[in-house]
Amino acid sequence: MGRKLLLEHINVPGINTFDVYRQKGGYRAVEKALKMTPDEVVEEVKKSGLRGRGGAGFPTGMKWSFLAKPEGVARYLVCNADESEPGTFKDRFLMTHIPHALIEGMIVSSFALGAKTSYIYVRGEMMPQIRILERAIAEAKNAGFLGKNILGSGYDLELYVQPGGGAYICGEETALLESLEGKRGNPRIKPPFPAIAGLYGCPTVVNNVESIAATVPIINDGGDEYAKIGIGRSTGTKLISASGNLVKPGVYEIELGLSVEEFLYSDEYCGGIANGKRLKATVAGGSSVPVLPANLSLKLANGEPRLMSYESLSEGGFATGTMMGSGGFIAFDEDQCIVRNTWNFSRFYHHESCGQCSPCREGTGWMEKVLHRLEYGHGKMSDIDLLVDVSKKIEGNTICPLGDAAAWPVASAIRHFRDEFEWHVKEPVKALETNYGLANYAEPIKKVEVTS
Amino acid sequence: MSDKVKVTIDGISIEVAPGTSIxxxxxxxGGDIVPPAMCYYSKLEGSGGKCRTCIVKVSKGSEKDPRPMPKLVASCRTTVMDGMEVQNITSPEVIEARSGVVEILLINHPLDCPVCDQAGECDLQNLGYEHGLQKTRYEFERRTFERIDIGDKxxxxxxxxxxxYRCVFTADQITNKRVHGILNRGDHSEISTYIQTAVDNDFSGNVIDxxxxxxxxxxxxxFRNRVWFTKPVDAHRDCPTCSGKVTLWYKGADVLRVTARKDIYGEVEEFICNTCRFDKxxxxxxxxxxxxxxxxxxVISSNHYETMKPxxxxxxxxxxxxxxxxxxxKTSKF
Structure with missing residues (x-):
């Protein structure tokens, strides 16, 4: 059994209430942190090697130490709970079931950064979670963990929950800040980075829900202890939202460094591919990372097993690797159509592009239309090269990473599954009725017994 | 040490004040190495960074940190560092990316230059000629909107x-009570006034410029005339609201339109009021x-009277x- 840090008490009835959470050792981190100095807390987080859980994997401690601290200017901590990546649902799970873990993490992190006001920006569609969080904040306030003079330490903190409008782009940190300020959620042009001029022009740190919650075990056990879990520079545990054709889809907490094969096939985690089918492809970190065929998902190009860690997943660059992303693990079995799936992702990015900069605004729509044509049997052979070309024109030329996120799935799908795209052009009628199947994407992987 | 920073663009060095954009x-x-800019407007704060036509390659970050920047950057919003080396037209990567941006800008553009009043003085037209492809690869229906009137002029x-977003910044920064902005998202986002409110203030006409x-x-x-048949003349008047420095566009003895004066980058020198623009x-x-x-x-200079009749x-x-x-x-050229 892997160690559980965040979801240790997930099955305790009533863990979403303050009393039960407190009984199970909750808010110890706050008590401990408030006795330390803010710099010591930052140092602990730095030592832990915690990397941002939102997608980019930037070390959280580093991010905190970059925060400008001019005299007399307010600093803000903003929690990015605008989780809208297709395939990712770990933050929603965390907020629904143990909201106090997030509140506790917010208090610790705000104290470390010296923020007197902190915001949790929750995606607009998550109304139940907003109510849960607001109730949790009220409970924490009643118990004296929020408000003026927390636990007699002289530290004041107000925590606010702000519902967003439900735009994917508002998960980008600067767009989130714009939206929080009440403006149109367009990403800002960087630099300046939020650590210098963020919310209302003040230094701001934006962190993912899971990163903030992970500060709780770091403070409780110490940064060094946390750094022992995991592998290499990927330390600690990570929540993975597994979905797709799996026997047991759901949110799992894994120790980083677990092999992909074990995660997919062991009964502790996903339990294998549903209905006795075989694995065709995986998307390892939410829809914006490159899609990988089964053989490359399980093994590196040199034959070593691929591990669930930031380094191992991105091993081989974009030619044979992918990315950890936000941990939205999607598995496709042999009956799934990659062209249709790519079109579906592309449709999402077309719909969610903010329309600020031209390559993303126009290019995502173009890719979506070409993929739609391919999927419905009106494609041409030249369309495939066209898609690669358009995705190259978008990638890297946009203000925010949404352009890259839209381009990568398309480019990688064509890189690895080109024969399937070509089959859609050659056999347009057949492609509508049947699927391409497994072809040669997977080395013969042993069929796993159906467990249910 | 002077307080200027040295930057090299396509092999040409210049010293500029710190904080200047590339x-x-x-x-x-000046000259050919100036990247084209569609959205940046030096007179408008916060403009730029959106169209991506001005992208350049930074092959050396600065004297202190000589690493190149990993991606092409928007030159209008990237400030120079001491010792920075920039490649614009000397980098094939930049040229290719720019032609990609131009192609992408044109895929939903109606390309109705023959009936468009802007033809002849259109930045996008110039950009298309310089960097665009001869033929579009876009084979789908283009996005269309209804024409709307914002104000009577x-x-x-x-x-x-x-x-x-230039017009939004203009309306926001040189006039008060902004009533227009961007609605919707993605490729169906549009500039609009909410429920067709009229833009009604003394300087609203500048959004045209x-x-x-x-x-x-x-x-x-x-539809009164093509710009290349008109003769531009600089003129001024004593205007109580604005500087009154304008360009008159003549056809024969008639003034067909009045615009603000523009510099070589197509930017307005001084904004003018609606009275000067529409009524005089x-x-x-x-x-x-x-x-x-x-x-x-x-193309406007093709029958311009600055050309000498030998x-x-x-x-x-x-x-x-x-x-x-x-x-x-000049005479033989046209």
């Missing part, structure tokens, strides 16, 4: 818009200064021909 440093050098034709394409047009000039269309309202200088490259005596004399070589080339 684009403005390039404009100080301005028409908005969203089909042609490239969403540079800042528009790089034919999306915002002057209803008093629409008689020669007697103005003090004429001189013909406006129009670049040789512009006297008969020059045509027979090789020495005089050599002396007037530049002017003679």
């Amino acid at each position: 684009l403005n440093a390039a404009r100080q050098i 301005i028409q908005l034709h969203m089909n042609r818009c490239i969403l540079c 800042v528009c790089p394409v034919g999306a915002l047009t002057d209803k008093t000039f629409r 269309k008689k020669t007697e309202d103005w003090v004429i200064e001189h013909p406006t200088h129009i670049s040789d490259a512009s 006297l008969p005596v020059i045509q027979n004399n090789p020495k005089l021909q050599a002396a007037n070589k530049v002017e003679l080339e």
